[in-house]
Amino acid sequence: MEIIIQPTPEEATKIAARIIARLLSRKPNAVLGLATGGTPQLLYQELVTMNLNWSQVKTFNIDEYAGLPENHPQSFHSFMRENLFRHIKIPARNVHIPDGNAWDVEKFCETYEKQIRAAHGIDLQVLGIGGNGHIGFNEPMSSLASRTRIKTLTRQTIRDNARFFGSRSNVPRHVITMGIGTIMEARQIILLAFGAKKSEAVASAIEGPIAARHPASALQQHPHVTICLDDAAASKLEFAGYYRETFRNKPAWQR
Numbered sequence: 001m002e003i004i005i006q007p008t009p010e011e012a013t014k015i016a017a018r019i020i021a022r023l024l025s026r027k028p029n030a031v032l033g034l035a036t037g038g039t040p041q042l043l044y045q046e047l048v049t050m051n052l053n054w055s056q057v058k059t060f061n062i063d064e065y066a067g068l069p070e071n072h073p074q075s076f077h078s079f080m081r082e083n084l085f086r087h088i089k090i091p092a093r094n095v096h097i098p099d100g101n102a103w104d105v106e107k108f109c110e111t112y113e114k115q116i117r118a119a120h121g122i123d124l125q126v127l128g129i130g131g132n133g134h135i136g137f138n139e140p141m142s143s144l145a146s147r148t149r150i151k152t153l154t155r156q157t158i159r160d161n162a163r164f165f166g167s168r169s170n171v172p173r174h175v176i177t178m179g180i181g182t183i184m185e186a187r188q189i190i191l192l193a194f195g196a197k198k199s200e201a202v203a204s205a206i207e208g209p210i211a212a213r214h215p216a217s218a219l220q221q222h223p224h225v226t227i228c229l230d231d232a233a234a235s236k237l238e239f240a241g242y243y244r245e246t247f248r249n250k251p252a253w254q255r
């Protein structure tokens with residue numbers, strides 16, 4: 001794991017955006033795994049300003065609410081359209097977002113996994129982290145080997161996301177999410193986290209034991225993870241000084 005700590009979310013985001021831009025210039029038909037939420041909004045803004053060539057890129061979003069109409073303003077379909085897809089030239093057939101209204105959910109989830117495999121897997125997965133340590137909507141105690149499936153949100157996630165829906169009672173209870181096993185097959189992962197509210201989840205993910213109660217801790221076993229944090233999100237890391245020093249002294253060939 002590489003831990004990059006920057007003073008502000010904007011600076012941390014710029015580093016993540018540069019990693020993605022470099023991938024797209026090296027591999028114009030790269031497959032990206034994308035996330036939604038407050039955290040990656042800045043990243044999408046940054047990518048839009050970079051004028052990248054999206055014509056061959058394929059994307060797979062990590063999750064979607066179950067039962068929410070696709071055109072609901074808080075659906076992840078709407079989020080992606082508003083924050084990224086309407087600003088770039090990507091063929092619609094290259095975009096994949098879980099269908100929260102699939103009639104046969106199990107079959108849909110199997111098909112989604114097959115589509116990822118047919119695209120030769122995800123080159124780079126973007127992740128946020130929940131205040132409770134979830135990645136995607138893999139809530140604490142999700143199997144670390146889980147695949148795309150339907151999940152029930154925890155009360156904490158419903159509370160955290162109520163800000164987008166006006167009240168807790170409007171937040172859908174169920175979601176479709178890639179599993180932790182699915183996420184771990186991405187060849188590279190970038191996790192972004194900002195703000196003190198994420199500091200505990202970040203510390204457990206990076207420095208705690210690998211455990212189903214901290215879903216993001218599974219990333220410790222992935223060979224190529226970059227975690228981009230602002231100072232506040234990094235504030236509970238015991239080894240923060242070491243991570244900062246390592247990044248400052250990165251040999252030129254590794255930059």
Ligand code: PGA
Nearest residue numbers: 037038039040128129130
């Ligand atoms: P946030 O959500 O970016 O809105 O904080 C992150 C997540 O729940 O994964």
